[in-house]
Amino acid sequence: MSEFKVDVYQNEYLPQGAAEVNAIVSVTSTGGGTARSASGPAAEVIIVDCSGSMDYPGTKLAAAKRATAAAIDTLRDGVAFAVVAGTDLAELVYPRKFGMVPAGPETRAAAKRAVNRLRADRGTAMGEWLLLASRLFATRGDALRHAILLTDGKNVHETAGKLDRILRQVSGQFVCDCRGVGTDWEVKELRKISEALLGSVDIVAEPQDLEADFRAMTAAAMGKEVADVALRLWTPEGARVKFVKQVEPSLVDLTGRRTESVPRSGDYPTGSWGAESRDYHVNVEVEPAGIGDKMLAARASMVVPATGEVLGKGQVIAIWTDDTELSTRISPEVAHYTGQAELAGAIEEGLAAQKAGDIERATAKLGRAVALAHSSGHEDTAKLLAKVVEVVDPARGTIRLKRAVSAVDAMTLESRSQVTKRVGRATEEGH
Known part of the structure; x- marks a missing residue:
């Protein structure tokens, strides 16, 4: 325990x-x-976007199938699980009858066969996907409940208001980690879902990287x-x-x-x-x-x-x-995290200004982000920023906007802008 x-x-x-x-x-x-050391009842729902865009290119759906199979293989024996296909509807792919089944050699094999038959078609309504996950988890009330949601696009077949209502309804019922594959999805949309469900959001730019990411997410969930x-x-x-x-x-x-x-x-x-x-x-x-x-x-x-x-x-x-x-x-811990929040805000505002063509504001905000990343030792964010702007003086936050920025680099910076770096502890007294 x-x-x-x-x-x-x-x-x-x-x-x-x-x-x-x-x-x-x-x-x-x-x-x-760790997945091996943890014990107790757990439940996992894997939600795979099967909208028509997952076939363009076809490598996305093929990679999603392999990733789902890897997640299924990572489940501890006895963990209840289900697989959902998401379009403008939500369909239970496995098991065939409503509910969840314990992971074991036979159910894993049957689930992977069902996943292998998935086809891409129709639209995208993520709220419906989450509602079905909620109903499935309700059959396992005492378990640690975790979901993975994968999409490659925007929530075009559902209003923002409906998604918000569904998130309020399912909030607190399970944790959901969200992943966007490619660059045609909205970071703010998936962040809304992940924050409501106390999970994470990240970009998987290349479909072939989905398998390792799904395995890591499932292993982390099994360690709870x-x-x-x-x-x-x-x-x-x-x-x-x-x-x-x-x-x-x-x-x-x-x-x-x-x-x-x-x-x-x-x-x-x-x-x-x-x-x-x-x-x-x-x-x-x-x-x-x-x-x-x-x-x-x-x-x-x-x-x-x-x-x-x-x-x-x-x-x-x-x-x-x-x-x-x-x-x-000044408490160094309070000061540090206040700066981390400012860093995230500067990145978000800077990228929004850049999209809107407001060069002056984008330069000021992203320059401030560079300075904050430098002063706080947040090397990961500093590297992501350097792909979006040309850094002249990191300490002063002097930058030049790059004329051409890849969608992958911009979305990676946006999706990871809320990830923070822990402050070093000078003492262990707690003050």
Whole structure:
């Protein structure tokens, strides 16, 4: 069983009259972590886009079939699974009767035969795909529930409003990792799905790379041990949580996902956990107190709401002081992740401006992104930026826009812009 450790990084000292407390809640789960070592009930739904565009070129559907077979082979014995073909409808490919079946030699072979018969036709309605996945998962209520959604195009046969309604309906029921193959899909569309379902989004530019990616996603899902974990924040009388954001390994705003739990407490969903670490930026508004006063501004606990089990906890503290040296000290963890959020925003705004032909704004925003990536040591993002702009001076953020940028490079930068780099820990005291 996984064990949870909660550390809080912050500057506890506030100047007189200050009412805002910022902290990074760092959560580390140990135990499990591999498909072999994890145990307990789990369920997997693999959703394959079978719209007509998957036949252009035909290598996409062929690669998707191989990738699906690789995912099926990666499932632990006994894990319930199903395969869905997505068009403007959602069709259960395997098993033939509604429901899910446990993975084993016979069911894996039968599923791969069914997948091999898939053909590309019709349109795209991703909400319908997710609804069918939800109904399938409902037959396995106690399991760790994970889905893979693969598409090569836009959600053209469903309105944005309908997709939003479906996402609200299925949110919290399963985790979904989304992948776009090629460059004819929309990053914002898949990000909307992945964020609502606490998963990831990424581009697989070349169809032949799908197999390794599906295998890795499935192995990660098989390594999860605890489902439906929430970050529970208790605040004292007169205080309120202004925002909660996952800031590592990727940026996800959880503020609007709060559900009330025990008195003066709210739960923020974090999905399933294996052996891993994640960081959350918590901002709490409190009633200012007197110089020298100390307050518990928030209690952060990792809990399983369904059972009430507390997996780990930490404290966010506020101390008011007239010592400016103490109160003006910036927590390196809070500063780092604030910069990471600014980096993601600069990339998103810069790419949007570039698409719109606003050269001045695109240059300013992408230049700022280059400077932030350089100063934070985010080498992966710096390399992606260098494919989209010509970097003259990374420290100053001096760049020139490239005249020709490949769609793959631009979409890779956009899809990975929310991936963050963890701050180095100077100490282990948690402050």
